[in-house]
Amino acid sequence: MTALAVEHLDAHHGQLHAVRDVSFTVRSGGRLVLIGANGAGKTTLLRAIAGAHPASGGRVLLGDADVTALPANRRAALGVALVPEGRRLFADMTVEENLLLGRMTGRKGTWNVERVLETFPNLRPRFKARAGDLSGGEQQATAIGRALMGNPDVLLLDELSLGLSPLVVDRVYESLDALMHSGTTIVLVEQDLSRALAVADMVVCMLEGRVVLESPAADVSREQVTEAYFGLRRESGAMEAVS
Amino acid sequence: MSAAHANGAILTAAGLGKRFNALVVLDAVDFSIRPDEAVGIVGPNGAGKTTLLNVLSGALKPNAGTVHFKGNDITGLPAAWRCRMGLGRTHQIPRPFAGMTVLENALVAATHGAGLKRGEAYDQAIAAIELAGMLKVANRRADTLGLLDRKRLELARSLAARPQLLLLDEIGGGLTDAEAGELVATIQELRRREIAIVWIEHIVHVLVRVADRLICMDAGKIIADGSPAEVMADPEVVRAYLGVGPQ
Numbered sequence: 489m490t491a492l493a494v495e496h497l498d499a500h501h502g503q504l505h506a507v508r509d510v511s512f513t514v515r516s517g518g519r520l521v522l523i524g525a526n527g528a529g530k531t532t533l534l535r536a537i538a539g540a541h542p543a544s545g546g547r548v549l550l551g552d553a554d555v556t557a558l559p560a561n562r563r564a565a566l567g568v569a570l571v572p573e574g575r576r577l578f579a580d581m582t583v584e585e586n587l588l589l590g591r592m593t594g595r596k597g598t599w600n601v602e603r604v605l606e607t608f609p610n611l612r613p614r615f616k617a618r619a620g621d622l623s624g625g626e627q628q629a630t631a632i633g634r635a636l637m638g639n640p641d642v643l644l645l646d647e648l649s650l651g652l653s654p655l656v657v658d659r660v661y662e663s664l665d666a667l668m669h670s671g672t673t674i675v676l677v678e679q680d681l682s683r684a685l686a687v688a689d690m691v692v693c694m695l696e697g698r699v700v701l702e703s704p705a706a707d708v709s710r711e712q713v714t715e716a717y718f719g720l721r722r723e724s725g726a727m728e729a730v731s
Numbered sequence: 732m733s734a735a736h737a738n739g740a741i742l743t744a745a746g747l748g749k750r751f752n753a754l755v756v757l758d759a760v761d762f763s764i765r766p767d768e769a770v771g772i773v774g775p776n777g778a779g780k781t782t783l784l785n786v787l788s789g790a791l792k793p794n795a796g797t798v799h800f801k802g803n804d805i806t807g808l809p810a811a812w813r814c815r816m817g818l819g820r821t822h823q824i825p826r827p828f829a830g831m832t833v834l835e836n837a838l839v840a841a842t843h844g845a846g847l848k849r850g851e852a853y854d855q856a857i858a859a860i861e862l863a864g865m866l867k868v869a870n871r872r873a874d875t876l877g878l879l880d881r882k883r884l885e886l887a888r889s890l891a892a893r894p895q896l897l898l899l900d901e902i903g904g905g906l907t908d909a910e911a912g913e914l915v916a917t918i919q920e921l922r923r924r925e926i927a928i929v930w931i932e933h934i935v936h937v938l939v940r941v942a943d944r945l946i947c948m949d950a951g952k953i954i955a956d957g958s959p960a961e962v963m964a965d966p967e968v969v970r971a972y973l974g975v976g977p978q
Binding site: 719 | 775776877878936974
């Protein structure tokens with residue numbers, strides 16, 4: 489069953505056509521990773537799926553429901569959660585308060601404060617701390633926890649590793665391991681290819697707003713990914729631009 | 732005449748370093764550009780590419796190292812002087828004089844950037860606008876232009892200042908394939924007119940259609956310098972962009 493479908497989606501930033509005719513589907517429980525260079529449109533695409541950025545064409549479907557015209561809060565109530573780039577916590581509120589805000593989707597499910605603290609044990613001693621005083625890794629855990637508190641069917645994770653040391657990123661991913669196999673549908677933006685392929689079952693590579701590669705993670709070669717990523721093709725040692 | 736100039740380089744950066752407080756953004760960067768070269772600078776986000784361009788153009792002062800242009804040490808010179816010497820640049824975000832026309836914008840560059848007077852300045856401005864493919868919109872106000880024309884105007888303004896070396900900062904983003912093709916043709920025409928090019932660009936497949944050499948930066952250092960095919964096949968370059976990747 490398809491959990492999320494994006495059909496011919498377009499999105500603009502002013503005159504810049506940031507997402508161009510993007511289509512893909514993610515099956516229920518699937519884990520799709522979006523890769524692509526800076527400016528490829530990954531963040532705008534995630535935001536357009538969540539309703540945080542207007543689509544200028546195409547459709548977003550959650551299950552069978554067309555949510556393209558719905559605002560972000562209505563989509564959240566239907567089961568989409570976005571963990572935005574840069575975490576975007578309420579800095580003056582505590583970890584607990586940030587987590588409780590996630591319940592505003594009104595969705596029933598197995599996620600509660602205790603389960604978030606079990607998933608991210610580093611948050612337990614910081615539970616009453618101001619979010620603005622947390623380390624980067626703790627903030628990221630809080631942001632993911634806040635999204636999970638809404639019991640989403642589809643979790644959109646934007647560049648979890650941004651601004652975190654590799655060691656901290658390892659820990660965030662370790663904590664996410666159980667979640668990755670819990671049946672929640674995940675769309676993940678990740679710059680590090682090995683990390684991306686370790687967690688995902690589908691890979692989509694974007695270049696200048698377009699999808700240039702879509703493949704099961706198990707079938708994709710390093711060469712295919714680099715060619716798609718840079719828009720280059722190598723033939724008998726020579727290199728040419730794909731256009 | 733410096734050793735660098737004697738070697739035929741139009742621009743030489745030696746041991747360039749730049750820090751923002753504790754953050755090292757450029758770390759012992761060395762390279763030279765020949766007058767007949769088009770060199771692309773690539774690297775992941777945060778590699779230091781735009782900072783390098785800012786140090787070369789004089790928008791930022793380096794904490795270490797020197798920049799030589801046409802044999803002169805220009806490390807301490809302000810941007811306006813460098814421009815007058817023939818070192819031009821474009822900006823990633825075009826900021827033309829919004830209430831002036833395309834021609835008037837180019838005239839400002841020809842007059843103040845190249846130091847030309849009246850008729851000469853006018854001829855230079857027209858030539859720059861023509862080269863950038865903007866003759867038809869020469870009398871349009873800058874604030875009525877679309878994205879592509881704003882980028883063209885940025886190029887026209889820098890050309891009106893009569894550069895011998897042009898530093899291009901991400902002018903290929905957000906263009907359609909046809910528009911990117913036009914941009915490539917324009918840059919190739921600049922090369923025929925013996926303007927050396929240093930082009931920072933995320934859109935690698937556009938860059939390799941013009942550049943005969945690529946420099947890849949990561950974390951403030953040059954990690955590869957060679958032909959586009961060599962550099963883009965370099966495992967260190969792929970690692971810088973994509974992490975370790977599938978084996």
